[in-house]
Amino acid sequence: MTAVAADPSAAYLLRLADDCLVLSHRLAQWSSRAPTLEEDVALTNIALDLLGQSRALYARASELDGSGRSEDDYAYLRDEREFVNCLLVEQENGDFAVTIARQLLFSTFQLLQWRALCDSTDMQLAAIAAKAVKETTYHVDHAVLWVVRLGDGTDESHRRMQAALDSLWPYTAELFEDDELTRQLVTRGVAVDPEKLREQWDQTVERVLREATMQQPAASWAPTGGRQGLHTEPFGYMLAEMQHLHRSHPGARW
Amino acid sequence: MSERSHEPLWEVFIRSKRGLSHNHVGSLHAADAQLALRNARDVFTRRMEGVSIWVVPSAEITASSPDERDPFFEPAADKAYRHPTFYDIPKEVKQL
Numbered sequence: 001m002t003a004v005a006a007d008p009s010a011a012y013l014l015r016l017a018d019d020c021l022v023l024s025h026r027l028a029q030w031s032s033r034a035p036t037l038e039e040d041v042a043l044t045n046i047a048l049d050l051l052g053q054s055r056a057l058y059a060r061a062s063e064l065d066g067s068g069r070s071e072d073d074y075a076y077l078r079d080e081r082e083f084v085n086c087l088l089v090e091q092e093n094g095d096f097a098v099t100i101a102r103q104l105l106f107s108t109f110q111l112l113q114w115r116a117l118c119d120s121t122d123m124q125l126a127a128i129a130a131k132a133v134k135e136t137t138y139h140v141d142h143a144v145l146w147v148v149r150l151g152d153g154t155d156e157s158h159r160r161m162q163a164a165l166d167s168l169w170p171y172t173a174e175l176f177e178d179d180e181l182t183r184q185l186v187t188r189g190v191a192v193d194p195e196k197l198r199e200q201w202d203q204t205v206e207r208v209l210r211e212a213t214m215q216q217p218a219a220s221w222a223p224t225g226g227r228q229g230l231h232t233e234p235f236g237y238m239l240a241e242m243q244h245l246h247r248s249h250p251g252a253r254w
Numbered sequence: 255m256s257e258r259s260h261e262p263l264w265e266v267f268i269r270s271k272r273g274l275s276h277n278h279v280g281s282l283h284a285a286d287a288q289l290a291l292r293n294a295r296d297v298f299t300r301r302m303e304g305v306s307i308w309v310v311p312s313a314e315i316t317a318s319s320p321d322e323r324d325p326f327f328e329p330a331a332d333k334a335y336r337h338p339t340f341y342d343i344p345k346e347v348k349q350l
Contacts, residue, residue, distance in 0.1 A: 036261075038282055038293035045296050145288060 008184055009122060010065035011084070012191050014074070015227055016113075017057035018085035021075055022235075023106060024050035025242050026093055035096050042142060043099070049135040056128045076246035080236050081229040088171040090226070090235040097150055097157070097164035104143040105168060108204050109175045111136040112197040121189035144208050151212025158213065165209070166217045173222035176201075263312040264290040266297075268304035276308050284309075 027047035034040035058071045088106055093099045114136055117129035150157040176194045178186075185191035209216050225231070245252060261283040267276035279298050284290035290309040299307065318326055330336070 036283065038284065038297055041300075042293065042296040045300065142292060145292065149285065149289070 007064045007066070008181055009190050010061045011181055012185050013057050013061040013064065013125065015084045015086075017054045017061060017074070018083050019089050019106075019110070020050040020054035020057065022083070022085045022238070023089040023102075024048070024054060025238060026089065026091075026102075027099070029093055030099065039096075046103070046139050046142065049132075049139070053128065053132050053135070056131075057125075060122075060124050060128065072246065076243045080231055080239055083231065083235070083239070084227050084229055086171070086174050087223055087226040087232055088168065088175065090231060090238060091168060091171065092234045094164065094167075095160060096146075097160040098167065100143055100146045100150065101161065101164040101168050103139060104147050104208065105172050105205065106175075107136055107139040107143055109172075109197060109201055111140050112200055113192055113194075116192040116197065119189075120191070125190065147208055147214075148212045151209070151214040161212065162214050165214060169217040170221050170223055173219070174224045174226060177224060177227070179227065261285050264294070264309045265312050265315060266290075266294040267308040267310065268294075268298055269306040270303060271305050276306065279303070281312060287311075 024047045027043045027050070030043045031040065031047075034043055054075075055071050058069075058074045061074070062069045062071075086106075088102060091098075091102060111133065114129045114132045118126055118133065120126045120129065147161065150161040152158070153161075176198045178193060178195055182191050182194060186193045206216060223232070262285075263281055264284055264287075265281050266279050268279050269276045282290065282293050282297060284293050287309060291307060294307050294309055298304070
């Protein structure tokens with residue numbers, strides 16, 4: 001298996017799918033240890049939405065790259081360098097504020113992306129996007145509600161929310177990067193030009209941060225590489241945990 | 255799970271797809287009404303149970319007390335004539 005699928009559309013779908021799967025697993029790590037029971041259910045609901053989205057995308061990618069790989073093959077039998085998710089989604093959960101900040105930054109981006117992909121010339125991708133728009137709208141709503149309450153809450157919640165935002169902000173630059181693959185697929189009407197989503201993303205995030213009485217961090221360093229399979233340190237540990245059972249007991253079933 | 259005493263309790267009412275009225279389904283803790291509504295969505299409607307949700311602060315509900323049970327409900331027990339069973343329904347009336 002190679003990091004970049006031969007079919008460009010399949011390679012693009014893997015990026016979308018890996019974003020969903022990795023964030024889904026991060027959220028699932030909150031299961032049984034969220035700050036409150038209600039939030040435990042909320043976070044795992046979002047994780048399940050994302051898992052469902054990733055499954056549909058892997059199935060479509062498998063059709064396009066002709067490899068006949070199953071969803072499990074993509075999730076459990078690829079190594080770190082073969083995952084092409086963005087760096088933002090793989091960052092550790094941290095405290096609740098970090099998880100919520102990551103969710104605000106990513107879901108806002110993902111919602112814009114899904115909306116644009118509803119017009120993709122790949123009809124199956126367009127259908128997946130149309131379903132995902134509703135789910136992701138709720139993810140944004142959930143994140144916004146918390147960011148406003150924690151940002152505009154107590155001294156401690158404000159401090160933590162701001163620290164979380166500051167630590168994750170550098171990873172947002174990568175979301176809007178284009179490369180040869182996206183440019184090629186944008187011409188064919190399959191993909192969205194990530195750069196085109198930037199303005200609306202900026203507006204939405206700025207509005208939320210203002211309401212939350214938070215400071216928008218200044219642009220600083222902009223780590224990148226996720227789309228080429230170059231990941232940050234925490235990702236390897238996450239993947240090892242996620243894949244351990246399947247790799248130790250191939251074909252294990254409940 | 256952390257200390258929740260600072261978060262008020264909310265009663266949750268859900269109207270199901272075919273239902274005509276909201277039914278009480280349970281209660282939960284939340285810091286404010288908007289969070290309570292979303293928590294209710296996540297906790298009580300995961301399996302398509304509803305199309306509409308109400309949340310009401312539990313503190314706003316005035317409930318009858320078990321001590322008042324006899325004066326409240328006992329007097330109705332022997333007033334069978336309050337049930338509409340003492341007249342014949344004409345044959346022509348089908349939907350009643």
